[in-house]
Amino acid sequence: MGETDRIVLGEEETYLPELPEVESVRRSLIANQGAKIKAIELNREDIVRRHDFAIDRLQDKNIREFSRRGKYLILNLGPGYNLIIHLGMSGRFYQLNEDSDITAKHVHAVIWLDNGKKLVYEDPRRFGGLYLIKNRKQFFNRMGVEPLTKEFTPAYLHKITRNRKIAIKSFLLSQNQVCGIGNIYADESLHLAGIRPDRPAGSLTAGEAERLCQAIKKVLQQSIDSQGTTFRDYRNGLNQEGGNQSNLQVYGKDKEQCPNCGEVICKQTIGGRGTHFCEKCQK
DNA sequence: CTGGATTCCTGCTTGC
DNA sequence: TGCAAGCAGGAATCCA
Numbered sequence: 001m002g003e004t005d006r007i008v009l010g011e012e013e014t015y016l017p018e019l020p021e022v023e024s025v026r027r028s029l030i031a032n033q034g035a036k037i038k039a040i041e042l043n044r045e046d047i048v049r050r051h052d053f054a055i056d057r058l059q060d061k062n063i064r065e066f067s068r069r070g071k072y073l074i075l076n077l078g079p080g081y082n083l084i085i086h087l088g089m090s091g092r093f094y095q096l097n098e099d100s101d102i103t104a105k106h107v108h109a110v111i112w113l114d115n116g117k118k119l120v121y122e123d124p125r126r127f128g129g130l131y132l133i134k135n136r137k138q139f140f141n142r143m144g145v146e147p148l149t150k151e152f153t154p155a156y157l158h159k160i161t162r163n164r165k166i167a168i169k170s171f172l173l174s175q176n177q178v179c180g181i182g183n184i185y186a187d188e189s190l191h192l193a194g195i196r197p198d199r200p201a202g203s204l205t206a207g208e209a210e211r212l213c214q215a216i217k218k219v220l221q222q223s224i225d226s227q228g229t230t231f232r233d234y235r236n237g238l239n240q241e242g243g244n245q246s247n248l249q250v251y252g253k254d255k256e257q258c259p260n261c262g263e264v265i266c267k268q269t270i271g272g273r274g275t276h277f278c279e280k281c282q283k
Numbered sequence: 284c285t286g287g288a289t290t291c292c293t294g295c296t297t298g299c
Numbered sequence: 300t301g302c303a304a305g306c307a308g309g310a311a312t313c314c315a
Binding site: 090124126165272 | 285286287288291292293294
Binding site for chain 1: 307308309310
């Protein structure tokens with residue numbers, strides 16, 4: 001990436017893999033379905049956050065399917081064997097030709113396949129990790145509804161927010177009600193819906209819940225269609241940048257004008273997270 | 284159960 | 300110029 005790429009991207013350049021980014025990684029690696037794991041190189045034992053079985057058991061397993069739940073990427077390796085990957089703040093998961101040199105500094109694991117590729121996991125900040133999971137359903141049993149499914153409806157969102165005092169933004173980030181939304185798409189969804197991020201979740205009317213539900217779906221789908229948001233570091237599994245940064249309305253745009261009304265976008269800390277919104281068109 | 288605070292970690296930014 | 304300090308941020312964990 002050249003310097004010109006950096007200049008247009010703004011000051012707050014961070015890689016925040018959320019649902020659209022993980023989905024884009026998943027889609028970009030689909031061609032590796034059916035490949036067999038020849039070997040696994042683990043450079044840090046503690047990057048495996050949970051062992052339901054020894055990592056050696058993955059050898060000779062076929063990757064039956066790449067799937068996703070929330071922000072987690074799932075490699076289904078047959079009954080009782082799942083390699084689940086979370087990218088945390090700064091994680092990347094991508095394929096290389098098996099003979100390509102790896103120059104990255106924080107490569108914690110490499111999965112060698114029998115199709116001439118290897119899958120590389122790196123994560124400088126190590127907020128992410130690998131999970132060796134026997135029972136997928138159990139692993140995800142506390143995770144909220146997938147926002148892009150028909151289960152996530154305006155009525156459902158309205159129902160689960162009743163009597164909740166937590167800020168609606170924090171509610172969206174919590175993962176156990178609705179999953180896959182992180183800081184970027186929480187801010188973008190609330191802006192599109194015209195709702196202040198610090199409103200108590202329980203204060204949303206049925207109409208506001210409907211707007212928010214539809215905004216979440218639109219913002220996430222739009223990003224998937226653009227292959228995710230690349231501020232600086234994000235790449236999909238084929239080392240390609242996403243294009244959704246050009247669709248952002250408020251995230252990372254404090255002190256700039258709201259594209260909707262021209263008011264200056266403000267930034268406040270809500271629930272311990274940097275939050276961008278427009279005080280004029282979000283009520 | 285709920286909501287708030289704390290913790291983990293590195294790299295970038297800021298300030299002197 | 301150089302170095303120390305500050306800070307961001309997902310989610311598990313702890314506490315009241």
